[in-house]
Amino acid sequence: MLMIQQLSIAATQRYNFPHRNIETALPTRFIELSIHSLKHINDVPFQLNQHLFQYKGNLQEWMEFEPREIQSFPLKPKTQETVVTAVDTSWVKIGETRTGVLLAIRGANVWREAKKFRYLRFGPLIFHISEENKESLLGSMKEVHSKFPRTHECRVPSSFWQIPMRLTYVFERSLQFMLSENMSNSIILFDGSLTSSMVEGPSQSMKQVLSVARKGHNVVLALSKATTLRFDGCLITEIPTENWTPCLFKINGLEPRPPLEFLGHVYVARLARGGYSFRLDIDKEVPISHGIEATERLLGNDLFSQNYPETLRLAHILCTFTANEIIGMQHYVTHKYNMRISTKPDIHRLLFGVFGKGED
Amino acid sequence: MKIYRKESDVLHILSSRDESAEIGDYLLVKDTDSGKEMIVQVIDTQFANVPGLLEELLRSLPDGSEIVRGNDFDPLEIAPHVTYIQDSNMLRCKIRASLGKRGLSPSGSWLPSRSRSTIEKLPISSLVKIAEMNGKLPIIVGSIKDNTVLTIDASSLDGKLNIIAGKKETGKSHLSKLLMLCLLQYGATAVVFDLNGEYVSLGLTSDGKRTASHNRIHVLTPSQNFKVALGNLHLNVLLNILVHALRLPGTSTREFRRIWRSLKEKGILTLRDLGDSIRCWNCNHHVRDALSSRYHALVNSGFFTDNVAEGVLFEEILLRTRQGGGIIVVKLRDTSSADRQIVVEYVLGKLVELLTSWRLKAVFLFAEEAHIYLRETYWDDIVTRMRHFGIFTTFITNQPDTIRENIYRQADNIFLLNFTNEHDLEAVSRASSVDAETVKSIARELPPRHCLLLGRAVRDFPIVVRVRSLDIKTMGETRLFFTDTN
Numbered sequence: 001m002l003m004i005q006q007l008s009i010a011a012t013q014r015y016n017f018p019h020r021n022i023e024t025a026l027p028t029r030f031i032e033l034s035i036h037s038l039k040h041i042n043d044v045p046f047q048l049n050q051h052l053f054q055y056k057g058n059l060q061e062w063m064e065f066e067p068r069e070i071q072s073f074p075l076k077p078k079t080q081e082t083v084v085t086a087v088d089t090s091w092v093k094i095g096e097t098r099t100g101v102l103l104a105i106r107g108a109n110v111w112r113e114a115k116k117f118r119y120l121r122f123g124p125l126i127f128h129i130s131e132e133n134k135e136s137l138l139g140s141m142k143e144v145h146s147k148f149p150r151t152h153e154c155r156v157p158s159s160f161w162q163i164p165m166r167l168t169y170v171f172e173r174s175l176q177f178m179l180s181e182n183m184s185n186s187i188i189l190f191d192g193s194l195t196s197s198m199v200e201g202p203s204q205s206m207k208q209v210l211s212v213a214r215k216g217h218n219v220v221l222a223l224s225k226a227t228t229l230r231f232d233g234c235l236i237t238e239i240p241t242e243n244w245t246p247c248l249f250k251i252n253g254l255e256p257r258p259p260l261e262f263l264g265h266v267y268v269a270r271l272a273r274g275g276y277s278f279r280l281d282i283d284k285e286v287p288i289s290h291g292i293e294a295t296e297r298l299l300g301n302d303l304f305s306q307n308y309p310e311t312l313r314l315a316h317i318l319c320t321f322t323a324n325e326i327i328g329m330q331h332y333v334t335h336k337y338n339m340r341i342s343t344k345p346d347i348h349r350l351l352f353g354v355f356g357k358g359e360d
Numbered sequence: 361m362k363i364y365r366k367e368s369d370v371l372h373i374l375s376s377r378d379e380s381a382e383i384g385d386y387l388l389v390k391d392t393d394s395g396k397e398m399i400v401q402v403i404d405t406q407f408a409n410v411p412g413l414l415e416e417l418l419r420s421l422p423d424g425s426e427i428v429r430g431n432d433f434d435p436l437e438i439a440p441h442v443t444y445i446q447d448s449n450m451l452r453c454k455i456r457a458s459l460g461k462r463g464l465s466p467s468g469s470w471l472p473s474r475s476r477s478t479i480e481k482l483p484i485s486s487l488v489k490i491a492e493m494n495g496k497l498p499i500i501v502g503s504i505k506d507n508t509v510l511t512i513d514a515s516s517l518d519g520k521l522n523i524i525a526g527k528k529e530t531g532k533s534h535l536s537k538l539l540m541l542c543l544l545q546y547g548a549t550a551v552v553f554d555l556n557g558e559y560v561s562l563g564l565t566s567d568g569k570r571t572a573s574h575n576r577i578h579v580l581t582p583s584q585n586f587k588v589a590l591g592n593l594h595l596n597v598l599l600n601i602l603v604h605a606l607r608l609p610g611t612s613t614r615e616f617r618r619i620w621r622s623l624k625e626k627g628i629l630t631l632r633d634l635g636d637s638i639r640c641w642n643c644n645h646h647v648r649d650a651l652s653s654r655y656h657a658l659v660n661s662g663f664f665t666d667n668v669a670e671g672v673l674f675e676e677i678l679l680r681t682r683q684g685g686g687i688i689v690v691k692l693r694d695t696s697s698a699d700r701q702i703v704v705e706y707v708l709g710k711l712v713e714l715l716t717s718w719r720l721k722a723v724f725l726f727a728e729e730a731h732i733y734l735r736e737t738y739w740d741d742i743v744t745r746m747r748h749f750g751i752f753t754t755f756i757t758n759q760p761d762t763i764r765e766n767i768y769r770q771a772d773n774i775f776l777l778n779f780t781n782e783h784d785l786e787a788v789s790r791a792s793s794v795d796a797e798t799v800k801s802i803a804r805e806l807p808p809r810h811c812l813l814l815g816r817a818v819r820d821f822p823i824v825v826r827v828r829s830l831d832i833k834t835m836g837e838t839r840l841f842f843t844d845t846n
Contacts, residue, residue, distance in 0.1 A: 031435045110430075119430030124438055314428060323411035328442030335441070 030174065033140050034125040041097055041128050041337050073292050075246035075271070077299035083186035084302045085111040085179050088315035089172040091164050094329050097339075100130030103164045104329050107175045108318035111186075112302055112311045121318050122175065124329060127167060134163050173205045180213035180220070187298050188213055189312045190222040194264030194281040195256065206263055210283050219286055219294035222264060223312060224279040229254070229266065236268050237277040246271050246299055248280065248292060265291065271299060271307045278307065361451075361479035363389065369455045369468055369795075371400050373479060374408055377447040381405070384802050384812075384824045385505075386482040387453060391472040396460045398472055399482060399490070400453035401822060403801045408448040454798055456821055457491075464490060466820065484510065484823060491819040499542040501535075501813070502828040510825045514546050516817040517724070521743050521770055522754040523763065525788055526777025531809045533558045535775055535827050536726050536756050540687055543724055544573055547685035549678065551711070552726040553704060553733065557693035561833035568833060576686040578677050582695050582703045583662035587670055591629045595620050597709035604738075605701035606657055612650040615643050619651070630666040631659060661699040663706070674710055678720055692733065700733045708738070708746075715749040722750035730755055731762035743770050760787040773815035778806040798822050 089107035096102070106123035129137060179188055194206065213220050229236045229251065236251055249268040256262050264281030265288065282291035303310035321329075333339050361379055364372040373387065381387060381402045389398040407413075432439065455468030484504045488494060488511075495513025504510050517539065526532045537559065540550045552559050563574035580586035595617065602608040602616060619637045623629045638651045658664055677688060690707055692700050714720040725742075742753050743766075755763055761783065768774075768790045776799065779785050785803055789796035794814045802812050802824060813823045 034436065110428075117428045119428060121430060121432045123434070124436070126436060126438075318430075322413070322415045324413050324415075324445055325442050327410065328445045329438055331445060332436070332438050332441040 029140065030125065030171065033137060034127050037128045037133060037137060038126060038333070038337060040133075041102075041333070041339060070268075071250040071252060073248040073250065073267075075248060075292070075296050075299060077246065078293070078296040079300040080297060081114075082297045082301045083111055083113045083183065084189065084298060084309065084311045085109065085183055085186055086189040086191075086309070086312040086315040087172065087175045087179055088191045088312065088319045089168055089175065090316075090319040090321065091168045092321045092326060093164070094126070094326055095333070097128065097130070099132065100128055101164075102126060102128050102333060103167075104321065104326075105164075105168055105171050106319045106321065107171055108315045109175055109179055110311050110315040110318065111183075117311065117314055119314065119318055122171075123319075124321070124325070125171070126329060126333065127164075129160075129163050129167075131160075134160070138163065138166065170205075173209060176209045177205075177212060180209050180216065180218060182216075183213075183218050184216040186216075186218050187294050187301070188218050188220045189298075189309060189315075190220060191224075191312060191316065192222055193224050193227075193266075193279065194220070194222045194283065195260055195262055210263060210285065214283065214285060219291060220264075220283045221291075221294060221298065222281040223269070223309070224281070225308075227279040229279065236266075237279060245273075248295060250288075269295070269307070271295075271309075272304050276307050361387070363472060363474045363477055363479070364450065366471060370403075370797075371398070371453045371455055373400075373451040373453055375449050375451055375479075376444060377449065380449045381451055381481060382505075383805055384822070386456075386484065386487050386821070387451075387479055388459075388482040389472050389477050389479050391477045393473060393476055394470070396458060396470060396472070398455060398468060398470075399457045399459065399487070399821070400455050400468075401798070402451050403454050403798050404452040406450045406452065408450045410445055410448065413446060454795065459490065484508065487821060487823075491821055493817075493819055493821075497546050499539065500828060501538070501811070502825040504823065504825055510813075510823065512813070512817040514543060514548075516815075517543070517752065517754075517773065518722070519747065519752055520772035520816060521747065521752070521767070522773040522775065522815075523760075523768065523771045523788075524754060524756045524775040524777075525760045525763075525779070525784075526758060526811075527779055527781070527784070528758045529808070530777035530806075531811070531827055532756050532758065532777055533728070534809075534830065535777070535811060536728070536754060537562060537832065538827065538830055539754070540724070540726060541573065541830070541832075544576060544685045544687055547683075548724055549681040549685055549720070549722070550687045550724040550726060551707065552687065552689050553707075553728060553730070554689050554691045555693065555728045555732065557691055558728075559687075559689045560691055562687060562689065564833040565831050566833055571832065573687075576681070576684060577689065578686060579689045579691055580674070580677075581691045582699065586674070586690070586703075587663060587665040587667075588674070588706060589665055589668045589670070590631055590634065591668060592673065592675075593664075593706075594709070594713060595624075597706060597713065600709050601658075601702050601705045602654055605698065605705045606654045608654050609650060611644075612647045612654075615641065615647050616651055616654075631664060632666065635659070657698065658702070661702050663699065663702055674707070675714060678710075678714060678723075682720065697732075704733045708751075711751055712746060712749055715751065720750070722752060725751050725753045726756060727753060728756040729759070729762075730757070731759070740766070743767055760784050763787070765790050771815065773813070773817045776803050776806075776812040776814060778808065778810070779803050794820075794822060 087107065087109050089105065091103055091105045094102045094104050104124040104126045106121065106125070108119055108121045110117060110119045112118075127137070176188070176190060194210070210220055227235065227237055236249075247270050249270075251266045251268065254262060254266055262281070262284070264284050267280040267282065269278050269280035280295070282288075282294070286294070298309060305313065361373050361375040364374045366372070371389070375381065383402055383405060385402045387400050387402065389400060391397070456466075458465050458467055458470065483506060485506070485508045493513065494511055495515055497514035498511035499514050499517075500509055500511050502510060524532050524536050533556075536552075540552065540559075541562065543550055554560065560579045563571050563577040565571055598620070599613060599617070603613060608616065619634070619641055620629075623633055623637060635655055638648060638655050641648060641651075677686070680686065681688070690703065692703065695703060711720070711723055711725075715723070742751065746753075755767070757763060760779070765787075768788065774788065774794070776788060779788065782800075785800045786796070788803070789799040799812075799814075802822065806812060806824065810824055810826050813825060814820075
């Protein structure tokens with residue numbers, strides 16, 4: 001008789017930190033979801049990924065708008081001691097089974113306090129997503145965090161590939177919530193924008209995260225490396241200015257198409273001479289002056305490389321997967337779940353050879 | 361372990377840290393489908409070129425002055441799997457032989473299956489059995505990694521040219537003593553040119569007691585207990601000394617031959633009469649001066665005597681060793697450079713004389729730092745011509761570049777102790793029985809008293825062995841100034 005391995009789900013670990021007591025419990029439900037999604041893959045053939053690709057937890061905006069004006073706010077770095085924190089997540093497809101895909105998710109919380117960086121990294125969590133379990137997986141997501149609102153329904157996305165993205169968003173919200181709840185009087189940096197997205201659905205979770213952050217007198221700043229927003233036909237991050245001093249340009253009059261919703265004021269941030277400009281979203285519920293002042297405190301308390309805060313850069317570096325880690329995870333699933341690696345021909349390569357322009 | 365690729369006679373094997381092998385270890389690649397097995401030896405271990413590793417290491421590097429500290433919450437415990445991949449090794453292995461239905465063959469020309477082959481460690485003890493290294497005359501050289509004893513067959517040294525090389529204080533002399541004493545056990549005759557007086561106590565234990573073979577070990581000190589009566593000397597031996605050691609020109613050699621024959625006919629072959637004859641001989645005065653200077657060199661060496669009773673019959677000692685064997689230690693320690701050459705020429709000449717007349721079967725000659733006393737032309741002579749007469753030489757050196765390349769090429773066995781100098785390793789790696797890569801990679805890592813055996817004795821399977829200790833009085837220790845203060 002074939003016995004399915006009994007999976008033990010241990011209580012989530014907690015960590016003690018030297019400087020800050022952060023509630024770091026990752027929702028047990030999330031780990032359960034990962035383990036349960038994997039328990040049916042025992043002894044099945046496993047096709048290694050021919051084109052390893054990795055996604056950041058960034059969302060694509062589909063919106064139309066017509067900004068009316070740009071308002072500039074010069075910045076003066078404020079050295080008043082403030083803890084700068086950042087959250088980022090990443091996911092990667094590690095292989096395919098006959099019925100679905102295997103993906104891994106990882107997130108990192110980084111903070112800079114007393115000029116020292118510290119981090120907490122969560123994951124990787126591996127999920128097996130198939131047509132059979134995608135609905136139950138998404139259904140379970142709304143219960144992933146006890147403090148998240150449960151009012152909305154998680155719609156099953158039309159595209160299979162939106163499921164990993166949504167999974168990642170729930171995971172990212174979880175980490176963001178964790179920071180927002182545990183930090184006080186700090187600056188919290190998110191990667192991306194403060195827009196509720198199509199992928200995420202009309203979730204209230206971002207509002208919840210921002211609300212919790214505000215309660216702790218934190219200010220949430222979201223930085224986008226890429227944006228589709230344009231002003232006078234030009235990407236807002238490429239608007240020419242003569243002013244080189246640290247400055248924020250507020251883009252007024254943006255109207256997202258429903259059901260999208262901007263939860264922040266949109267700015268273009270030029271935080272140092274040279275380097276790049278970024279889209280910066282500051283929590284809408286925070287008074288503009290507070291938002292500007294928080295950016296000034298960010299300038300005085302974080303390091304900047306090419307105008308990008310180091311704390312957020314570290315969060316990004318820590319959560320992305322290296323090729324070695326992907327091999328390690330493939331090794332994990334083959335050993336833990338007795339998956340057999342099978343090699344299918346790479347049709348893309350077979351058809352187009354060196355002329356093929358695939359995902360890689 | 362998995363086969364990664366094969367390049368010429370090098371097999372690259374991917375292995376995890378747990379199953380990793382060390383340099384010098386043997387692996388058995390089994391291809392069950394073809395029914396063949398391949399014996400390979402690890403010559404280098406490297407980290408496997410895992411993609412993304414550099415990125416990962418950079419991530420963990422300190423940023424500025426301090427490393428970024430943090431905690432990882434890894435509920436699925438994937439980190440050990442990542443570490444496992446990170447620490448995986450690539451073993452560069454040299455193909456040594458193949459095992460098939462027809463037994464062992466040195467060929468490695470077939471390609472084992474990459475997916476179906478299994479790879480396992482091959483203990484040296486099993487290799488010894490497979491390669492049939494154990495003969496009827498075992499010499500226990502020492503122990504291998506798993507503490508089992510390694511023996512070689514004494515007959516693998518018989519009729520062979522051997523080289524013992526290693527930097528100073530790595531145990532060259534110790535190993536040569538071991539080989540010598542083992543050969544003695546089997547009744548062999550050995551002659552050693554002892555440059556530093558290290559072999560004079562071969563017959564004594566470490567606490568000064570006589571060993572069982574004490575009576576078969578003869579220490580000859582030139583000018584002291586080793587003198588030659590001119591009357592017992594063959595003309596050819598003396599001419600060799602004059603020509604090669606004392607560089608007597610051809611014309612003068614002819615005149616000397618005449619003088620010698622004249623004295624022999626008269627039956628007055630003494631040093632004094634030889635001197636008188638040279639002085640009175642009717643010849644060109646340049647020739648007379650040349651002969652006169654060589655004569656005085658012979659006299660001053662103290663090696664020759666007119667007193668027949670004082671003269672040691674080297675021949676007799678050698679012939680005595682025919683029963684039960686013996687070791688003749690020719691102590692050259694306190695002998696001048698010119699006198700050393702005279703003694704060596706005499707000994708070699710005498711050996712050839714006895715061997716050519718079949719009065720002696722064969723001799724194992726141990727020559728330490730031979731470049732100091734051996735003339736250029738003798739090198740080739742020893743390894744080619746004299747080998748056929750029955751002189752089987754073992755060169756012992758800490759300067760491998762002093763031994764010519766053609767000697768290495770003809771060496772049958774090489775006992776290699778530690779060398780770190782690239783130049784020295786390069787010189788030794790010219791030996792035909794082994795590839796340069798093996799020598800360079802293994803010899804560099806050898807700890808003291810460990811020896812890499814190459815050649816016939818180990819059936820061309822290089823093996824590292826810890827040379828066993830001997831209970832004999834050590835004489836090769838360097839004299840120190842600060843011994844009392846320590």
